[in-house]
Amino acid sequence: MHSLKNNCLVYSSVFSAGLIFLSSCGNEAAKEDQTTIRYSIDTVSIDSKDEILFLQRDLYTSDYSEQDGMLYNLNDKTNHVEQINLNSLAIEKMIPFEREGPNGTGFWTSDLKSASDQRLFFGGERSGIYTLGGKLQQIFNWSDIDKEKGGILDEERVHYQVVNPNFPKQVFAIVVNDQTNSVSLRQLKTSDDFIQSYNIDPNENYKTYTLGDLTNYNNWDPYLYIKSTQDHIIVSHEFANDFYVLYPAKDSLVSISYQSSLFESKVKPTTEGDLINSTKDRKNALKSYRSQIAYGPFAYNNKNRHHVRLSASIIYGEKEREGYLLPEIESSTLYISIFDKNFNHILDSEIPELKKTGIPKYFIREGAIWLYLNLDDELNFIRIKF
Template identity: 70%
Template sequence: MINRRLLLGYFFGIGLSLLTSCRSEVVKENFSALRYSIDTVYIDSKDEIIYLKMRLYTSDYSDSDGMYYNLNNAANQVEQINLNSLELEKIIPFEQEGPNGTGFWTTDLKVTSDQQLFLGGERSGIYSLSGKLLQSFDWFAIEKENGGLLDEERIDYQTVNPNYPKEVFAIVINDKTNSVSLRHLNSSKNSIVIHNIDPNDNYRTYTLGDLSSYNNWDPLLYIKSINDHVIVSHEYANDFHVLYPLKDSLISIAYKSVLFESKVKPTTEGDLNNSIEDRKKALKSYRSQIAYGPFVFDNKNKLYIRLSASVIYGEKDREGHLLPEIASSTLYISTFDENFNHMLDQEIPELNKIGLPKYFTKDGAVWIYQNIDDELSFVRIQF
């Protein structure tokens, strides 16, 4: 069992191999707590252009069918990518208007169950792969006395959990107080429950710009639906929050690492006078310390996994990016058992210039998004 090996601190080797479709390993000796190998796979696009402008931010992997679903927001269609055969399977169109319409903008895509997707944005709902709306969620239909949103509040990101088909969860930002909370909408009860997921005021601490208006840059918060619960975490602090909807119970967890600090040291106070250059300088400082990614779950090894990275930026601008090209970065992997007990933090020295892109787990491996010459590929860390 890998958990036992991690706890006992066995010494393992590290392998590295860069391949196109099939995987092989070249093992080299290295005294480390976690044994892994690395390879790269490329996706056959079948002469189609896979949508990479959002760097797979609005996408999700389905364990049930081995498919990866990537939203092309510009065309309002979903690319279904077969990760077993490593090729584009098909493109699924969605309507913007009408009874099955998704609206004109979508910020979230989540796999809900076999052959169903959640799309969240202007209109939020669960859709079949034929584009039919199966369940809609209307946050603004809930009265304020039942937990409905205030005028100064807006939905940031949403998710659903297959165990609760009539419910949806969202990170909600209050622009007046520059605060954030977790909301739980139960369409059967026509009510919204509010949970505090920022007891340390991290959202306000790391916001840059005018704190009283939309003229600011706010930090990333991640919301993930895993197993029978929902996890909310922050890009600049390692504490995270786990909601168990069945019990309406929220727990908060923090941990210490011997490799990096538990949170980023702020360098710039958010106010109206922050120039664009001031903000960029602050972002560079924050991400050079540490930036945390979201939690994912490795079904094979029964581990929660979280990647994080410290990034040093160069001088050359990147098209479509706020900050320049990455000069170097240090990637870390953190593992937790099924009860969220922190097990280890470890550097992945082979991946020293990728920053912290989109990632997920499949078959005991972490798949990390890479754009190589405008073609979709993944670096895989196999345990």
């Protein structure tokens, strides 16, 4: 990324692509039009005001709030949330949260999400919605639900969670079954004390791309993404492009897949090497998968009323990175996929200016895609403006 100079370099580009057919719920629709999109790229820096921002997890436990224009980033070492003002491009304040007591978040947090109205959702040991003053307003206790009402089994674990402002008494999660190496989408309704289950992996992508011994916890599982957008929940996968959209109000789950002229619909798995016991062979397999294609989560562009998904083909170098499984990125090819508001696939195109980003944490703000960029341990963002 040395070719991007902070705050000053702007690319202006045009890309076009033939619209590709959509396969949704068994239906296929052919498209013939051409679409052209203009975009520019720049970078911005965040003023930390002498605070040391928590970047060790690459903004993994963070979320952007459209309601107030703030990025909320959890420092899980101190249990503070950094409130970063993206209007002024500066840290606003550090918000402390308790770990114990009636307002405690617990000692580990896997998810942090904006819950609207100056509230945050913590998913983890103690899942709930908290005010910015640190008060617990709504708790979601998965373990309280009886097995007869869809409760979590002993061999299952709640993996990733999300809430949707349209459904304040509900929480949604990807649940992993470690006995069957399967995943499902669950919906906890606290008002009914009931958990609904949905099949979001009929092709067994989770099992296919898990590296290691499938009979115990000694394995590396692929990324799964769960996103809350408008009035629905989207679940997608790191190594396959099929995805699932839940409309809670209708209790309707829609399965969508599509074909691209630029990359395969799913990664070709490898069986070479000792993938159960050898860390080296697992790393080589993971490198092989991501060199083919790796998909990111969905994001919704309110300004242009379309859904965006980034993906990349990533080549790793030799220099190891502390705290990472794989070495530094040597090069990558970044792609953007665009869908209309009803998830009809519009286009895929390469973004050739960005050659070493991989797929960092990203979100959409005022029509632009913001991609996380760490420059000398300072928080920056690459912006793709449409």
